[in-house]
Amino acid sequence: xxxxxxxVRDLSMSWPSAERPVLRNVSLRVRSGEFxxxxxxxxxxxxxxxxxxxxxxxxxxxxxxxxxxxxxxxxGAGLQRARRNxxxxxxxxxxxxxxxxxxxxxxxxxGRRPEWWTSAGALPxxxxxxxxxxxxxxxxxxxxxxxxxTLSGGxxxxxxIARALAQQPQVLLADEPVANLDPEAADDLLRLLRRLARExxxxxxxxxxxxxxxxxxxxxxxxxxxxxxxxxxxxxxVSQAMVDSLYRxxxxx
Amino acid sequence: xxxxxxxxxxxxxCAGAGAFLAVLVQAAFVTGARPQDLLTGVHGMADIxxxxxxxxxxLWSQAFRPTLETLDTALLGTVAGVVFAVPFAVLAxxxxxxxxxxxxxxxxxxxxxxxxxxxVWALLFVSAVGLGAFPGVLALSVHSxxxxxxxxxxxxxxxxMGPVEALSLTGxxxxxxxxxxxxxxxxxxxxxxxxxxxxxxxxxxxxxxFVGAGGIGFQLLSAMNxxxxxxxxxxxxVNFALVIAVERASAALRKRVL
Numbered sequence: 001x002x003x004x005x006x007x008v009r010d011l012s013m014s015w016p017s018a019e020r021p022v023l024r025n026v027s028l029r030v031r032s033g034e035f036x037x038x039x040x041x042x043x044x045x046x047x048x049x050x051x052x053x054x055x056x057x058x059x060x061x062x063x064x065x066x067x068x069x070x071x072x073x074x075x076g077a078g079l080q081r082a083r084r085n086x087x088x089x090x091x092x093x094x095x096x097x098x099x100x101x102x103x104x105x106x107x108x109x110x111g112r113r114p115e116w117w118t119s120a121g122a123l124p125x126x127x128x129x130x131x132x133x134x135x136x137x138x139x140x141x142x143x144x145x146x147x148x149x150t151l152s153g154g155x156x157x158x159x160x161i162a163r164a165l166a167q168q169p170q171v172l173l174a175d176e177p178v179a180n181l182d183p184e185a186a187d188d189l190l191r192l193l194r195r196l197a198r199e200x201x202x203x204x205x206x207x208x209x210x211x212x213x214x215x216x217x218x219x220x221x222x223x224x225x226x227x228x229x230x231x232x233x234x235x236x237x238v239s240q241a242m243v244d245s246l247y248r249x250x251x252x253x
Numbered sequence: 254x255x256x257x258x259x260x261x262x263x264x265x266x267c268a269g270a271g272a273f274l275a276v277l278v279q280a281a282f283v284t285g286a287r288p289q290d291l292l293t294g295v296h297g298m299a300d301i302x303x304x305x306x307x308x309x310x311x312l313w314s315q316a317f318r319p320t321l322e323t324l325d326t327a328l329l330g331t332v333a334g335v336v337f338a339v340p341f342a343v344l345a346x347x348x349x350x351x352x353x354x355x356x357x358x359x360x361x362x363x364x365x366x367x368x369x370x371x372x373v374w375a376l377l378f379v380s381a382v383g384l385g386a387f388p389g390v391l392a393l394s395v396h397s398x399x400x401x402x403x404x405x406x407x408x409x410x411x412x413x414m415g416p417v418e419a420l421s422l423t424g425x426x427x428x429x430x431x432x433x434x435x436x437x438x439x440x441x442x443x444x445x446x447x448x449x450x451x452x453x454x455x456x457x458x459x460x461x462x463f464v465g466a467g468g469i470g471f472q473l474l475s476a477m478n479x480x481x482x483x484x485x486x487x488x489x490x491v492n493f494a495l496v497i498a499v500e501r502a503s504a505a506l507r508k509r510v511l
Contacts (some may be wrong), residue, residue, distance in 0.1 A: 054422050084424035094415035098437045107433050111424025121432035160419075167423045 004029035005203035011062035030203040037214035040224030067170040084111040086171040087164035093156035097149035105131035108166030134162040154185030174206040190217040305486035323468035326389040327454035334397025342405030366399025389466030448503040
Protein backbone atom coordinates (compact mmCIF):
# COMPACT_ATOMS: atom_id res chain seq x y z
CA UNK A 1 0.00 0.00 0.00
CA UNK A 2 1.15 3.60 -0.74
CA UNK A 3 2.92 5.52 1.99
CA UNK A 4 0.65 8.33 3.24
CA UNK A 5 1.57 11.83 2.03
CA UNK A 6 0.30 13.20 5.32
CA UNK A 7 1.12 11.12 8.37
CA VAL A 8 0.32 12.70 11.72
CA ARG A 9 0.89 10.66 14.86
CA ASP A 10 0.01 11.34 18.48
CA LEU A 11 -0.23 15.08 18.05
CA SER A 12 -0.91 16.99 21.27
CA MET A 13 -1.20 20.70 21.82
CA SER A 14 -2.34 23.05 24.61
CA TRP A 15 -2.82 26.80 24.66
CA PRO A 16 -0.85 28.34 27.56
CA SER A 17 -3.92 29.76 29.32
CA ALA A 18 -6.30 26.84 28.66
CA GLU A 19 -7.11 24.24 31.30
CA ARG A 20 -7.64 21.42 28.80
CA PRO A 21 -5.43 20.44 25.87
CA VAL A 22 -6.87 21.48 22.50
CA LEU A 23 -5.44 18.35 20.81
CA ARG A 24 -4.88 14.99 22.52
CA ASN A 25 -2.87 12.31 20.75
CA VAL A 26 -4.45 12.94 17.36
CA SER A 27 -3.31 10.66 14.55
CA LEU A 28 -4.37 10.91 10.91
CA ARG A 29 -3.02 9.54 7.64
CA VAL A 30 -4.01 10.78 4.21
CA ARG A 31 -2.75 9.05 1.07
CA SER A 32 -2.17 10.41 -2.41
CA GLY A 33 -5.50 10.82 -4.21
CA GLU A 34 -7.50 10.74 -0.99
CA PHE A 35 -9.98 13.42 0.08
CA UNK A 36 -10.52 13.42 3.83
CA UNK A 37 -13.07 15.65 5.54
CA UNK A 38 -12.80 16.61 9.21
CA UNK A 39 -16.00 17.31 11.12
CA UNK A 40 -16.47 18.51 14.67
CA UNK A 41 -18.06 21.10 16.90
CA UNK A 42 -16.53 24.52 17.49
CA UNK A 43 -13.53 24.21 19.78
CA UNK A 44 -12.98 20.54 18.99
CA UNK A 45 -9.48 21.27 17.65
CA UNK A 46 -9.98 20.96 13.87
CA UNK A 47 -8.42 24.29 12.89
CA UNK A 48 -5.62 23.96 15.45
CA UNK A 49 -4.85 20.55 13.94
CA UNK A 50 -4.35 22.09 10.48
CA UNK A 51 -2.34 24.97 11.95
CA UNK A 52 -0.07 22.46 13.68
CA UNK A 53 0.57 20.68 10.37
CA UNK A 54 1.74 23.87 8.63
CA UNK A 55 3.40 24.91 11.89
CA UNK A 56 1.51 28.14 12.39
CA UNK A 57 1.36 26.82 15.94
CA UNK A 58 3.88 24.53 17.60
CA UNK A 59 2.59 21.21 18.91
CA UNK A 60 3.74 19.93 22.31
CA UNK A 61 4.40 16.45 21.11
CA UNK A 62 3.81 14.15 18.18
CA UNK A 63 5.10 13.61 14.68
CA UNK A 64 4.00 15.37 11.47
CA UNK A 65 5.29 13.79 8.26
CA UNK A 66 4.47 15.60 5.02
CA UNK A 67 5.67 13.68 1.98
CA UNK A 68 8.18 11.96 4.24
CA UNK A 69 9.52 15.21 5.68
CA UNK A 70 9.23 15.71 9.44
CA UNK A 71 7.58 19.10 10.10
CA UNK A 72 7.56 18.92 13.91
CA UNK A 73 10.59 20.59 15.44
CA UNK A 74 11.59 22.48 12.29
CA UNK A 75 12.38 26.18 12.51
CA GLY A 76 13.78 28.93 10.26
CA ALA A 77 14.92 28.03 6.76
CA GLY A 78 14.21 24.31 7.29
CA LEU A 79 10.55 25.03 8.10
CA GLN A 80 10.33 27.48 5.19
CA ARG A 81 11.54 24.75 2.78
CA ALA A 82 9.28 22.08 4.26
CA ARG A 83 6.20 24.30 3.94
CA ARG A 84 6.48 24.16 0.14
CA ASN A 85 5.03 20.63 0.24
CA UNK A 86 1.85 21.55 2.04
CA UNK A 87 -0.64 24.25 1.09
CA UNK A 88 -3.35 25.68 3.35
CA UNK A 89 -6.54 27.32 2.11
CA UNK A 90 -8.36 29.31 4.77
CA UNK A 91 -11.97 30.35 5.26
CA UNK A 92 -10.94 33.71 3.85
CA UNK A 93 -9.16 33.60 0.48
CA UNK A 94 -6.48 36.05 1.71
CA UNK A 95 -5.71 37.45 -1.72
CA UNK A 96 -3.77 40.67 -2.29
CA UNK A 97 -6.77 42.67 -3.42
CA UNK A 98 -4.91 45.32 -5.43
CA UNK A 99 -3.08 42.76 -7.59
CA UNK A 100 -4.41 40.96 -10.61
CA UNK A 101 -5.86 37.49 -10.24
CA UNK A 102 -3.04 35.88 -12.23
CA UNK A 103 -0.37 37.67 -10.14
CA UNK A 104 -2.07 36.43 -6.97
CA UNK A 105 -1.93 32.88 -8.29
CA UNK A 106 1.71 33.23 -9.35
CA UNK A 107 2.71 34.29 -5.83
CA UNK A 108 2.09 30.67 -4.86
CA UNK A 109 5.38 29.90 -6.63
CA UNK A 110 7.47 32.22 -4.42
CA GLY A 111 8.61 29.38 -2.18
CA ARG A 112 9.89 27.46 -5.23
CA ARG A 113 11.48 30.57 -6.78
CA PRO A 114 13.60 32.19 -4.09
CA GLU A 115 15.67 34.23 -6.59
CA TRP A 116 16.57 37.81 -5.79
CA TRP A 117 14.29 39.27 -8.46
CA THR A 118 11.23 37.49 -7.10
CA SER A 119 12.18 38.84 -3.66
CA ALA A 120 12.41 42.29 -5.23
CA GLY A 121 8.76 42.04 -6.29
CA ALA A 122 8.98 40.57 -9.81
CA LEU A 123 7.12 37.47 -11.00
CA PRO A 124 8.81 35.37 -13.72
CA UNK A 125 6.91 35.14 -17.02
CA UNK A 126 7.07 31.33 -16.86
CA UNK A 127 5.28 31.39 -13.49
CA UNK A 128 2.64 33.80 -14.81
CA UNK A 129 1.99 31.38 -17.70
CA UNK A 130 1.81 28.48 -15.26
CA UNK A 131 -0.55 30.54 -13.11
CA UNK A 132 -2.87 30.95 -16.11
CA UNK A 133 -2.95 27.18 -16.46
CA UNK A 134 -3.88 26.78 -12.78
CA UNK A 135 -6.61 29.36 -13.28
CA UNK A 136 -7.86 27.18 -16.12
CA UNK A 137 -7.89 24.22 -13.72
CA UNK A 138 -10.20 26.11 -11.35
CA UNK A 139 -12.28 27.44 -14.26
CA UNK A 140 -11.34 31.11 -13.97
CA UNK A 141 -8.88 31.63 -16.81
CA UNK A 142 -11.06 34.47 -18.14
CA UNK A 143 -10.54 36.52 -14.96
CA UNK A 144 -6.74 36.54 -14.99
CA UNK A 145 -6.26 40.24 -15.66
CA UNK A 146 -8.96 41.40 -13.26
CA UNK A 147 -8.10 42.85 -9.85
CA UNK A 148 -8.62 40.37 -7.02
CA UNK A 149 -10.81 42.94 -5.24
CA THR A 150 -13.50 42.51 -7.90
CA LEU A 151 -14.03 38.76 -7.32
CA SER A 152 -17.01 37.15 -5.61
CA GLY A 153 -16.42 34.98 -2.53
CA GLY A 154 -16.60 31.75 -4.54
CA UNK A 155 -14.28 33.06 -7.23
CA UNK A 156 -11.79 34.29 -4.61
CA UNK A 157 -11.72 30.85 -3.00
CA UNK A 158 -11.05 29.25 -6.38
CA UNK A 159 -8.19 31.70 -6.93
CA UNK A 160 -6.84 30.75 -3.49
CA ILE A 161 -6.92 27.11 -4.63
CA ALA A 162 -5.11 28.04 -7.85
CA ARG A 163 -2.49 29.84 -5.76
CA ALA A 164 -2.14 26.72 -3.62
CA LEU A 165 -1.67 24.65 -6.81
CA ALA A 166 1.03 27.09 -8.00
CA GLN A 167 2.89 26.11 -4.86
CA GLN A 168 2.92 22.56 -6.34
CA PRO A 169 2.28 20.92 -2.96
CA GLN A 170 1.66 17.25 -2.32
CA VAL A 171 -0.72 17.88 0.55
CA LEU A 172 -3.60 20.35 0.35
CA LEU A 173 -5.27 21.47 3.58
CA ALA A 174 -8.48 23.49 3.60
CA ASP A 175 -10.00 25.13 6.69
CA GLU A 176 -13.74 25.63 6.19
CA PRO A 177 -13.25 26.75 2.59
CA VAL A 178 -17.00 26.85 1.90
CA ALA A 179 -18.02 28.69 5.08
CA ASN A 180 -18.81 31.92 3.21
CA LEU A 181 -20.19 30.39 0.01
CA ASP A 182 -23.71 29.75 -1.23
CA PRO A 183 -24.73 26.08 -1.66
CA GLU A 184 -24.00 25.98 -5.39
CA ALA A 185 -20.55 27.57 -5.01
CA ALA A 186 -19.83 25.23 -2.08
CA ASP A 187 -20.70 22.18 -4.22
CA ASP A 188 -18.49 23.45 -7.06
CA LEU A 189 -15.56 24.03 -4.73
CA LEU A 190 -15.74 20.63 -3.06
CA ARG A 191 -16.11 18.94 -6.46
CA LEU A 192 -12.93 20.74 -7.49
CA LEU A 193 -11.05 19.62 -4.37
CA ARG A 194 -12.14 16.02 -4.99
CA ARG A 195 -11.02 16.25 -8.61
CA LEU A 196 -7.62 17.60 -7.56
CA ALA A 197 -7.20 14.66 -5.21
CA ARG A 198 -8.23 12.07 -7.79
CA GLU A 199 -6.64 13.48 -10.93
CA UNK A 200 -3.52 15.19 -9.54
CA UNK A 201 -2.85 12.74 -6.72
CA UNK A 202 -2.94 15.35 -3.97
CA UNK A 203 -3.68 14.34 -0.39
CA UNK A 204 -6.58 16.64 0.50
CA UNK A 205 -7.67 17.24 4.09
CA UNK A 206 -10.61 19.59 4.51
CA UNK A 207 -12.31 20.89 7.66
CA UNK A 208 -16.05 21.27 7.12
CA UNK A 209 -19.07 22.23 9.16
CA UNK A 210 -21.58 20.60 6.82
CA UNK A 211 -21.82 16.83 7.49
CA UNK A 212 -23.90 16.24 4.35
CA UNK A 213 -21.22 17.83 2.15
CA UNK A 214 -18.46 15.90 3.93
CA UNK A 215 -20.25 12.60 3.35
CA UNK A 216 -21.11 13.49 -0.26
CA UNK A 217 -17.64 14.53 -1.40
CA UNK A 218 -14.99 13.03 0.89
CA UNK A 219 -13.56 9.53 0.68
CA UNK A 220 -13.18 9.41 4.46
CA UNK A 221 -14.72 11.42 7.26
CA UNK A 222 -12.86 12.01 10.51
CA UNK A 223 -14.84 13.21 13.53
CA UNK A 224 -13.10 15.42 16.09
CA UNK A 225 -14.49 15.65 19.58
CA UNK A 226 -12.92 17.56 22.44
CA UNK A 227 -9.42 17.49 20.91
CA UNK A 228 -9.27 13.87 19.88
CA UNK A 229 -10.45 11.67 17.01
CA UNK A 230 -13.90 10.30 17.78
CA UNK A 231 -14.17 8.31 14.56
CA UNK A 232 -12.34 7.83 11.25
CA UNK A 233 -14.52 6.06 8.70
CA UNK A 234 -15.15 5.82 4.97
CA UNK A 235 -17.91 8.22 4.04
CA UNK A 236 -20.45 5.53 3.26
CA UNK A 237 -20.08 4.13 6.77
CA VAL A 238 -20.74 7.42 8.56
CA SER A 239 -24.14 7.36 10.23
CA GLN A 240 -26.32 10.20 11.49
CA ALA A 241 -25.73 8.96 15.05
CA MET A 242 -21.95 9.28 14.61
CA VAL A 243 -22.34 12.83 13.32
CA ASP A 244 -24.79 13.75 16.10
CA SER A 245 -22.37 12.48 18.73
CA LEU A 246 -19.81 15.09 17.62
CA TYR A 247 -22.14 18.00 18.19
CA ARG A 248 -23.61 16.77 21.48
CA UNK A 249 -20.33 16.52 23.34
CA UNK A 250 -19.34 20.18 23.67
CA UNK A 251 -16.03 20.61 25.49
CA UNK A 252 -16.45 21.12 29.21
CA UNK A 253 -16.10 24.71 30.36
CA UNK B 254 -32.28 60.30 40.53
CA UNK B 255 -31.53 62.91 43.24
CA UNK B 256 -31.22 66.62 42.46
CA UNK B 257 -27.48 66.65 43.18
CA UNK B 258 -26.88 63.68 40.87
CA UNK B 259 -28.85 65.42 38.11
CA UNK B 260 -26.82 68.61 38.51
CA UNK B 261 -23.45 66.83 38.57
CA UNK B 262 -22.91 66.55 34.78
CA UNK B 263 -23.80 70.24 34.36
CA UNK B 264 -21.43 71.28 37.14
CA UNK B 265 -18.67 69.20 35.56
CA UNK B 266 -19.34 70.78 32.15
CA CYS B 267 -19.25 74.30 33.67
CA ALA B 268 -16.01 73.51 35.52
CA GLY B 269 -14.50 72.16 32.27
CA ALA B 270 -15.54 75.25 30.31
CA GLY B 271 -14.16 77.51 33.08
CA ALA B 272 -10.82 75.65 33.07
CA PHE B 273 -10.57 75.93 29.28
CA LEU B 274 -11.30 79.67 29.45
CA ALA B 275 -8.61 80.08 32.12
CA VAL B 276 -6.08 78.32 29.84
CA LEU B 277 -7.00 80.64 26.94
CA VAL B 278 -6.62 83.74 29.16
CA GLN B 279 -3.15 82.64 30.30
CA ALA B 280 -2.19 81.94 26.66
CA ALA B 281 -3.28 85.45 25.65
CA PHE B 282 -1.38 86.89 28.64
CA VAL B 283 1.83 84.94 27.93
CA THR B 284 1.81 85.76 24.20
CA GLY B 285 1.03 89.43 24.89
CA ALA B 286 -2.05 89.30 22.64
CA ARG B 287 -3.54 92.80 22.37
CA PRO B 288 -6.39 92.96 19.85
CA GLN B 289 -6.32 96.78 20.03
CA ASP B 290 -2.90 96.68 18.31
CA LEU B 291 -4.67 95.44 15.19
CA LEU B 292 -6.63 98.67 15.10
CA THR B 293 -3.67 100.94 15.79
CA GLY B 294 -1.59 98.98 13.23
CA VAL B 295 -4.11 99.40 10.42
CA HIS B 296 -2.31 102.48 9.12
CA GLY B 297 1.02 100.61 9.03
CA MET B 298 -0.53 97.70 7.15
CA ALA B 299 -2.23 100.05 4.69
CA ASP B 300 1.10 101.79 4.12
CA ILE B 301 2.88 98.46 3.42
CA UNK B 302 0.12 97.41 1.02
CA UNK B 303 0.34 100.76 -0.73
CA UNK B 304 4.11 100.43 -1.11
CA UNK B 305 3.74 96.82 -2.34
CA UNK B 306 1.65 97.85 -5.31
CA UNK B 307 2.17 97.23 -8.16
CA UNK B 308 4.28 94.06 -7.78
CA UNK B 309 7.68 94.35 -9.44
CA UNK B 310 7.06 92.02 -12.39
CA UNK B 311 10.42 92.87 -13.93
CA LEU B 312 11.99 90.40 -11.45
CA TRP B 313 10.50 87.38 -13.22
CA SER B 314 13.77 86.38 -14.89
CA GLN B 315 15.66 86.67 -11.59
CA ALA B 316 12.96 84.69 -9.79
CA PHE B 317 13.20 81.67 -12.06
CA ARG B 318 16.27 80.05 -10.53
CA PRO B 319 15.32 80.60 -6.84
CA THR B 320 11.85 79.22 -7.60
CA LEU B 321 13.36 76.15 -9.23
CA GLU B 322 15.69 75.83 -6.23
CA THR B 323 12.73 75.90 -3.84
CA LEU B 324 10.87 73.31 -5.91
CA ASP B 325 13.94 71.08 -6.21
CA THR B 326 14.74 71.39 -2.49
CA ALA B 327 11.24 70.16 -1.67
CA LEU B 328 11.36 67.43 -4.31
CA LEU B 329 14.77 66.05 -3.32
CA GLY B 330 14.00 66.39 0.37
CA THR B 331 10.71 64.52 -0.04
CA VAL B 332 12.15 61.74 -2.21
CA ALA B 333 15.09 61.19 0.16
CA GLY B 334 12.67 61.31 3.09
CA VAL B 335 10.43 58.66 1.49
CA VAL B 336 13.38 56.41 0.57
CA PHE B 337 14.72 56.42 4.13
CA ALA B 338 11.31 56.50 5.85
CA VAL B 339 10.28 53.15 4.31
CA PRO B 340 12.96 51.02 6.05
CA PHE B 341 12.44 52.95 9.28
CA ALA B 342 8.68 52.32 9.01
CA VAL B 343 9.16 48.60 8.38
CA LEU B 344 11.30 48.38 11.51
CA ALA B 345 8.86 50.57 13.45
CA UNK B 346 5.71 48.59 12.60
CA UNK B 347 4.84 45.88 15.12
CA UNK B 348 3.76 43.40 12.44
CA UNK B 349 6.89 43.67 10.29
CA UNK B 350 9.76 44.47 12.65
CA UNK B 351 12.23 41.61 13.03
CA UNK B 352 13.06 42.38 16.68
CA UNK B 353 11.80 44.44 19.63
CA UNK B 354 15.21 46.16 19.93
CA UNK B 355 15.09 47.35 16.30
CA UNK B 356 11.47 48.40 16.85
CA UNK B 357 12.44 50.58 19.82
CA UNK B 358 15.44 52.04 17.99
CA UNK B 359 13.38 52.84 14.88
CA UNK B 360 10.54 54.41 16.89
CA UNK B 361 13.06 56.45 18.91
CA UNK B 362 14.86 57.72 15.80
CA UNK B 363 11.58 58.61 14.09
CA UNK B 364 10.44 60.52 17.19
CA UNK B 365 13.74 62.45 17.30
CA UNK B 366 13.65 63.35 13.58
CA UNK B 367 10.07 64.54 13.97
CA UNK B 368 10.47 66.38 17.27
CA UNK B 369 13.21 68.71 15.97
CA UNK B 370 11.54 71.27 13.62
CA UNK B 371 12.78 71.42 10.02
CA UNK B 372 13.90 75.02 10.61
CA VAL B 373 16.23 73.85 13.39
CA TRP B 374 17.53 71.02 11.21
CA ALA B 375 18.20 73.64 8.50
CA LEU B 376 20.17 75.85 10.95
CA LEU B 377 22.22 72.82 11.97
CA PHE B 378 22.92 71.79 8.37
CA VAL B 379 23.72 75.38 7.30
CA SER B 380 26.35 75.36 10.05
CA ALA B 381 27.61 71.98 8.88
CA VAL B 382 27.65 72.30 5.07
CA GLY B 383 27.30 76.06 4.51
CA LEU B 384 24.66 78.30 2.90
CA GLY B 385 22.60 77.22 -0.11
CA ALA B 386 19.82 74.83 -1.04
CA PHE B 387 21.65 71.63 -0.05
CA PRO B 388 21.26 72.14 3.74
CA GLY B 389 17.58 72.72 2.99
CA VAL B 390 17.39 69.37 1.22
CA LEU B 391 19.07 67.66 4.17
CA ALA B 392 16.78 69.38 6.67
CA LEU B 393 13.62 68.44 4.80
CA SER B 394 14.85 64.85 4.33
CA VAL B 395 15.56 64.29 8.01
CA HIS B 396 12.33 65.91 9.18
CA SER B 397 10.37 64.03 6.50
CA UNK B 398 11.82 60.71 7.71
CA UNK B 399 10.33 61.54 11.10
CA UNK B 400 6.94 62.60 9.78
CA UNK B 401 6.61 59.92 7.10
CA UNK B 402 8.21 57.14 9.14
CA UNK B 403 5.45 57.34 11.74
CA UNK B 404 2.60 57.55 9.21
CA UNK B 405 4.06 54.76 7.05
CA UNK B 406 4.47 52.53 10.13
CA UNK B 407 0.80 53.12 11.02
CA UNK B 408 -0.28 52.20 7.47
CA UNK B 409 1.82 49.02 7.61
CA UNK B 410 0.40 48.11 11.02
CA UNK B 411 -3.13 48.41 9.61
CA UNK B 412 -2.63 45.99 6.71
CA UNK B 413 -4.64 42.81 6.34
CA MET B 414 -2.29 40.10 7.64
CA GLY B 415 -4.20 37.34 5.80
CA PRO B 416 -2.20 37.59 2.54
CA VAL B 417 1.03 37.87 4.55
CA GLU B 418 0.24 34.62 6.35
CA ALA B 419 -0.89 32.98 3.12
CA LEU B 420 2.37 33.80 1.31
CA SER B 421 4.51 32.84 4.31
CA LEU B 422 2.89 29.42 4.16
CA THR B 423 3.95 28.94 0.54
CA GLY B 424 7.53 28.79 1.85
CA UNK B 425 8.37 32.27 0.55
CA UNK B 426 11.12 34.21 2.36
CA UNK B 427 10.45 37.26 4.52
CA UNK B 428 11.56 39.75 1.89
CA UNK B 429 9.45 38.12 -0.83
CA UNK B 430 6.44 38.11 1.49
CA UNK B 431 7.01 41.80 2.17
CA UNK B 432 7.36 42.80 -1.48
CA UNK B 433 4.47 40.66 -2.72
CA UNK B 434 1.95 40.84 0.14
CA UNK B 435 2.72 44.04 2.06
CA UNK B 436 3.95 46.45 -0.64
CA UNK B 437 1.00 46.11 -3.08
CA UNK B 438 -1.40 46.74 -0.20
CA UNK B 439 0.33 49.80 1.24
CA UNK B 440 1.95 51.40 -1.84
CA UNK B 441 -1.03 53.60 -2.84
CA UNK B 442 -1.48 54.88 0.72
CA UNK B 443 2.24 55.55 1.09
CA UNK B 444 2.33 57.38 -2.23
CA UNK B 445 -0.67 59.49 -1.20
CA UNK B 446 1.01 60.40 2.10
CA UNK B 447 4.29 61.17 0.28
CA UNK B 448 2.46 63.53 -2.08
CA UNK B 449 0.93 65.35 0.90
CA UNK B 450 4.44 65.61 2.31
CA UNK B 451 5.63 67.16 -0.96
CA UNK B 452 2.90 69.80 -0.53
CA UNK B 453 4.11 70.57 2.99
CA UNK B 454 7.77 70.52 1.98
CA UNK B 455 7.18 73.14 -0.73
CA UNK B 456 5.88 75.52 1.93
CA UNK B 457 8.65 74.48 4.33
CA UNK B 458 11.39 74.99 1.73
CA UNK B 459 10.21 78.59 1.23
CA UNK B 460 10.59 79.22 4.98
CA UNK B 461 13.98 77.44 5.09
CA UNK B 462 15.30 80.14 2.74
CA PHE B 463 14.91 82.58 5.67
CA VAL B 464 17.74 80.81 7.52
CA GLY B 465 20.08 80.66 4.56
CA ALA B 466 18.90 77.48 2.84
CA GLY B 467 18.45 79.19 -0.54
CA GLY B 468 15.42 79.40 -2.82
CA ILE B 469 12.65 81.93 -3.15
CA GLY B 470 12.45 82.33 0.65
CA PHE B 471 15.94 83.81 0.70
CA GLN B 472 14.93 86.33 -2.01
CA LEU B 473 11.79 87.20 -0.08
CA LEU B 474 13.72 87.81 3.14
CA SER B 475 16.33 89.93 1.32
CA ALA B 476 13.60 92.09 -0.24
CA MET B 477 11.91 92.53 3.15
CA ASN B 478 15.18 93.50 4.83
CA UNK B 479 15.73 96.12 2.12
CA UNK B 480 12.11 97.40 2.47
CA UNK B 481 11.57 96.62 -1.24
CA UNK B 482 7.85 95.92 -0.82
CA UNK B 483 7.10 95.81 -4.57
CA UNK B 484 9.69 93.00 -4.79
CA UNK B 485 8.15 91.35 -1.71
CA UNK B 486 4.68 91.35 -3.29
CA UNK B 487 6.10 89.85 -6.49
CA UNK B 488 7.85 87.05 -4.59
CA UNK B 489 4.67 86.40 -2.61
CA UNK B 490 2.75 85.99 -5.87
CA VAL B 491 5.42 83.54 -7.08
CA ASN B 492 5.14 81.64 -3.76
CA PHE B 493 1.39 81.49 -4.05
CA ALA B 494 1.55 80.24 -7.65
CA LEU B 495 4.16 77.62 -6.75
CA VAL B 496 2.24 76.31 -3.73
CA ILE B 497 -1.05 76.16 -5.64
CA ALA B 498 0.57 74.48 -8.67
CA VAL B 499 2.19 71.76 -6.54
CA GLU B 500 -1.02 71.29 -4.51
CA ARG B 501 -3.07 70.81 -7.67
CA ALA B 502 -0.50 68.47 -9.21
CA SER B 503 -0.22 66.33 -6.08
CA ALA B 504 -4.00 66.23 -5.65
CA ALA B 505 -4.36 65.03 -9.26
CA LEU B 506 -1.68 62.38 -8.73
CA ARG B 507 -3.26 61.22 -5.46
CA LYS B 508 -6.59 60.85 -7.24
CA ARG B 509 -4.94 58.60 -9.80
CA VAL B 510 -3.15 56.31 -7.35
CA LEU B 511 -5.78 55.96 -4.60
